[in-house]
Amino acid sequence: MVPDATFTSYYERPIVKAAPWTHDIPAYLFLGGLAAGSSLLAAGAAATDRPALARTSRLGALAGISLSLVALVHDLGRPSRFANMLRVAKPTSPMSVGTWLLMAYGPMAGLAGAAELSAALPPVRDSLPGKMLGAVSTPAGVLAAGLAPAVAAYTAVLLADTSTPSWRAAYRELPFVFVGSAAAAAGGLAMIGAPVAEAGPARRMAVGGALLELAMEHQMEQSMGITAEPLHAGQAGRVMRASKVFTIAGAVGAGLLGRRNRIAAAVSGAALLAGSAGTRFGIFEAGQASARDPKYTVVPQRERLTYTEETSVTPGEGV
Amino acid sequence: MSDVATQAGWVDPPPRKGFFTDTSVCIGCKACEVACKEWNGVPADGLDLLGSSYDNTGALGASTWRHVAFIEQPGQGPADFRWLMSSDVCKHCTEAACLDVCPTGSLFRTEFGTVVVQDDICNGCGYCVPACPYGVIDRRIDDTSTDGATKNVGIAQKCTLCYDRLGDGLTPACAKACPTESIQFGDIDELRERARSRRAALHADGVAEARLYGDDPDDGVGGAGAMFLLLDEPEVYGLPPDPVVPTRELPLMWRRAGLAALTLLAGAVAAFAGGSR
Numbered sequence: 001m002v003p004d005a006t007f008t009s010y011y012e013r014p015i016v017k018a019a020p021w022t023h024d025i026p027a028y029l030f031l032g033g034l035a036a037g038s039s040l041l042a043a044g045a046a047a048t049d050r051p052a053l054a055r056t057s058r059l060g061a062l063a064g065i066s067l068s069l070v071a072l073v074h075d076l077g078r079p080s081r082f083a084n085m086l087r088v089a090k091p092t093s094p095m096s097v098g099t100w101l102l103m104a105y106g107p108m109a110g111l112a113g114a115a116e117l118s119a120a121l122p123p124v125r126d127s128l129p130g131k132m133l134g135a136v137s138t139p140a141g142v143l144a145a146g147l148a149p150a151v152a153a154y155t156a157v158l159l160a161d162t163s164t165p166s167w168r169a170a171y172r173e174l175p176f177v178f179v180g181s182a183a184a185a186a187g188g189l190a191m192i193g194a195p196v197a198e199a200g201p202a203r204r205m206a207v208g209g210a211l212l213e214l215a216m217e218h219q220m221e222q223s224m225g226i227t228a229e230p231l232h233a234g235q236a237g238r239v240m241r242a243s244k245v246f247t248i249a250g251a252v253g254a255g256l257l258g259r260r261n262r263i264a265a266a267v268s269g270a271a272l273l274a275g276s277a278g279t280r281f282g283i284f285e286a287g288q289a290s291a292r293d294p295k296y297t298v299v300p301q302r303e304r305l306t307y308t309e310e311t312s313v314t315p316g317e318g319v
Numbered sequence: 320m321s322d323v324a325t326q327a328g329w330v331d332p333p334p335r336k337g338f339f340t341d342t343s344v345c346i347g348c349k350a351c352e353v354a355c356k357e358w359n360g361v362p363a364d365g366l367d368l369l370g371s372s373y374d375n376t377g378a379l380g381a382s383t384w385r386h387v388a389f390i391e392q393p394g395q396g397p398a399d400f401r402w403l404m405s406s407d408v409c410k411h412c413t414e415a416a417c418l419d420v421c422p423t424g425s426l427f428r429t430e431f432g433t434v435v436v437q438d439d440i441c442n443g444c445g446y447c448v449p450a451c452p453y454g455v456i457d458r459r460i461d462d463t464s465t466d467g468a469t470k471n472v473g474i475a476q477k478c479t480l481c482y483d484r485l486g487d488g489l490t491p492a493c494a495k496a497c498p499t500e501s502i503q504f505g506d507i508d509e510l511r512e513r514a515r516s517r518r519a520a521l522h523a524d525g526v527a528e529a530r531l532y533g534d535d536p537d538d539g540v541g542g543a544g545a546m547f548l549l550l551d552e553p554e555v556y557g558l559p560p561d562p563v564v565p566t567r568e569l570p571l572m573w574r575r576a577g578l579a580a581l582t583l584l585a586g587a588v589a590a591f592a593g594g595s596r
Contacts, residue, residue, distance in 0.1 A: 010388060010557030011371040019449040020458040040587040048591055077443015077458050077473030081423075090425040092566055095446050096422035143588075149580035157572045157580070161420060161565045168565055171572045175579030183586060204590040212582070234361055243351045245555040291449060298554045301561040 007291035007302065010293040011098065016163045024075035026284035028068045029155050030185065030277045032102075033178060035064030036152035037186025037205070043145030044201055045194075053202060055116050056193030062113025065106050069303040072102075094158040101154060105147040111140035152182040159287060165237050165297055166290035170283070171226040173220035174237035176212060177188065177283070181276040183209025187270030188250060191258055191265045201266065206272050213279060214244065225294050225303075228230060236285035243278025246271045323413050326595075327428035335432030335483060337544035338494065338502060339510040339584050340406055341517055343529065345501040347373060347404035349513070349592075350387040354496035358386065358481065362469045372402075372500070378557065381406055381459035383492050384478040388556050388561040406502055408493070408547060409434070409455045409478035410533055411544030412564065417447035419474075432507070433480040441474040448475065452540065452562035480544070507544060514546055532558060539563030568588050 009015075019025070042057035073082045086103070090096040115137030125134065156178045160171035162183075165173070188217045189208025191199050221228040231240055253268030290296040321477050323330035324445035372389035379386045390403040408595075411433045418426045418434050420447060436456075445455045456477040461469050462496035467502035481491035503510060512532050528550050533543030539562050553560045557559035591595060 008552060008554045008556065010390070011369075011374075013557055015454050015456055015554070015557060017380075017448050017454040021444040037583075038585075040583070041590075044587060044591040065521060075445075077445060077475075078441070081440075084423040084425070084440055085444075087440070088422070090419075090422065090424070092419040093422045093446070094569075094572075095420065097424055133478050149578075149583045152583055153576040153580040157569070157576045160572050161569050162446075163416065163452040163565055164449045167449075168568075169323055171568060172575055175572075175576040177584040179579045183583060188592075201587075201590040204593060205587060208586050208590065209581065212586070217479065223570035235341075253460075273572065287449075294554070294557075297559055302554075305561050 007295055007298045007299065012294065014292050015294045015297040016199055016291050018163070018288045019164065020077075021075055021161070021284075023281070023284075024111055026277075026281040028071040028075075029178070029280040029284065030181075031064045031068045031071065033152050033182030033276065033280070034185040034189060034273075035068060035109060036105075036148035037182040037184075037209070038189060038276060039105075039112070039141070039144040039148040041186050041190050041202055041205060042112060043141050045198070046141055046170045048201075050194070050198040050201075053190055053194040053198040054141075055122060056118075056190050057202075058109075058112045058116045058137075060186065060189045061109040061144065062080040062116075065102070065109050069102070069106065083134030089293065094154060094161050098151075098154050098158060101147060101150055105144055105151050108140045108144035108147065112137050117138075135187060139180075149179065150220030152179045153318070159283070162287075163297075164287045164291045165227040165300065166230050167287040169224040169282075169300070170220050172223060173216045176216035176281070177220060177279065180209045180211070181279045184247060184250070184272045185209075185276035187254070188269035189278070191254060191269030191272075192252055196259055196262055196265055199258070203254045203265075205253045206258075206269070207251050208253075210247045210275070211274060213276075214247060217244075217279070226299050230286040230289040230293075230296070231282065233286075234289060236282050236289055237280050239285060240282035243275050243282055245275075246278060250275055323432045324428060324430050329430045331426075332432070334506040334508070335544065336480060336504070336505045337411060337432070337510055337546070337550070338480070338491075338504055339409060339514045340408070341501050341503065341514075341548045342403065342405035343501075343517075343521060343526070343548055343550060345387070345404040345406055346499055347387055347389055347402075349376075349387050350495035350496040350498060351406050351502055352376060352383070352387060354492040355385045355478070358484070358492035359479070360470070361476075375515075379409070379453075379455045379457075381436060381457040381476040384408065384476075390466065390551070390555055392551075400474040401550075403550055403555070405547065405549065406493070406497075407556070407558070408545050409480070410453055411478075411480060411539065413536065413541030413544070413565040415540070416450040416452060416564045416566055418478075419564070419569075420446045420450040422446060429482055429485075431480065431485050433482065433485075435479045435482050436475050436477060437492050438471050438474060438476075444475040445475070450565060452564060455549065474580045476512055512524075512547065514548055515549055521548075539567070 044052035156174035190202030250271030257264035536542035
């Protein structure tokens with residue numbers, strides 16, 4: 001049945017409130033995913049003797065997670081109270097779970113990245129702290145890679161566990177979109193920073209991630225009903241369309257030209273990074289738009305009530 | 320079945336407290352809005368003419384903890400015109416999304432079964448704001464008209480059901496100020512009975528459209544601590560028709576995220592295992 005487009009509202013005012021978050025949050029979604037994917041690539045590169053790929057990915061993870069933390073703290077209403085996040089550990093709060101994940105992942109990714117920085121500076125590398133850093137970099141990198149998939153996936157739950165219509169309705173597919181986006185971004189960054197001879201796994205991860213992201217995003221829109229509309233409208237719609245173009249172009253470039261030409265690989269990698277960022281910003285903005293329009297709160301709830309009444313065996317007393 | 324305060328760890332808590340707002344006797348005086356602001360020291364949040372009947376408050380928010388809605392309905396009722404008025408407030412849900420998602424523990428369940436922000440703990444992460452299915456709680460922004468004297472800027476704020484007054488055995492300011500007893504305060508169980516008999520009385524008087532909102536412990540938030548008697552559909556008043564706490568689906572969400580994380584890990588392994596270099 002075609003959903004009834006008419007609905008009632010109170011002077012067309014929103015019912016739920018849009019998150020009071022700035023672009024710090026989609027930037028974090030992108031950078032955190034980039035860091036997580038890069039940690040996976042770095043650990044694989046270290047294990048398979050691909051030093052340039054390991055260096056690029058470890059530095060990418062370090063930069064990604066550092067900027068993530070800056071964005072997250074900056075977005076707080078009271079940044080000086082950041083540490084209050086550490087008062088409790090609450091499984092009912094995806095943000096609390098994420099905080100603790102980042103507390104574990106961040107230092108590991110940081111150690112592995114710092115070891116690469118120190119290795120680039122021989123006086124530091126040969127000092128005692130430099131040697132210690134070199135010794136812990138491999139286990140730290142492995143631990144970072146072990147935590148990375150959770151870091152990449154939990155942000156989807158962070159958005160979905162809200163009353164923001166277009167985030168919540170996407171909860172089934174959103175984690176897959178986000179991990180795909182993370183893999184595409186990390187693969188893209190490695191294609192820029194590592195020579196083509198070492199970047200084979202990065203290319204495969206980039207193409208695989210892009211395909212996963214595109215396929216699951218399509219499926220997500222099919223399952224969201226009316227709340228998929230904001231993904232196509234206005235600013236969010238433009239960003240989502242551009243993001244798809246970048247992701248497809250980057251994946252095609254990575255698959256066809258990535259192994260032959262360093263320039264083509266770097267351009268493809270940049271396109272994949274842009275596509276991944278666009279996905280995060282587009283989904284973020286679509287959710288905010290869905291919260292501001294009471295239609296996306298009222299219509300799905302009305303449909304649910306109608307469905308419940310139609311299928312109810314024992315109708316409740318008059319509402 | 321144990322009480323919501325007991326579940327939160329309180330030993331021998333007092334009976335759960337809440338509101339029953341009977342909108343059929345609301346006269347739109349906004350004494351509740353004023354009393355709330357006065358007692359709780361809630362700062363000004365702009366002086367606008369919104370062009371929505373007598374409602375120039377707009378919506379619940381960080382600095383509006385009671386909001387009186389005005390709906391003009393031409394062509395209805397014996398006078399061919401009907402005016403609906405309703406004082407909205409935080410629902411103090413049995414299953415409270417804001418409380419569930421708060422990462423600092425600032426939001427907590429009081430011994431009265433209500434949900435309150437601890438101002439000195441909240442770091443303004445803002446997660447409770449999109450979590451609330453009613454759009455009640457918000458992060459307070461600095462109102463430039465008060466020269467930076469606004470308190471609690473940057474943190475989440477909402478109705479406390481006058482936690483300080485409850486502790487002294489007093490009635491919350493809004494209910495105390497209400498001249499028509501549209502806002503009634505008391506033990507939740509008793510209020511629910513009162514709400515149901517009021518609905519029955521109105522039905523007997525021929526007001527067939529009278530309905531209760533938030534009184535059902537089996538609803539999407541496990542029953543609200545603030546229930547309403549409405550004379551039209553909830554969305555007419557700016558209320559969601561069938562709110563469900565998002566955390567109900569959280570176990571499913573974690574499962575999907577776990578599958579996605581495993582997919583990423585397997586993909587990374589395959590990227591290194593597959594192909595040559």
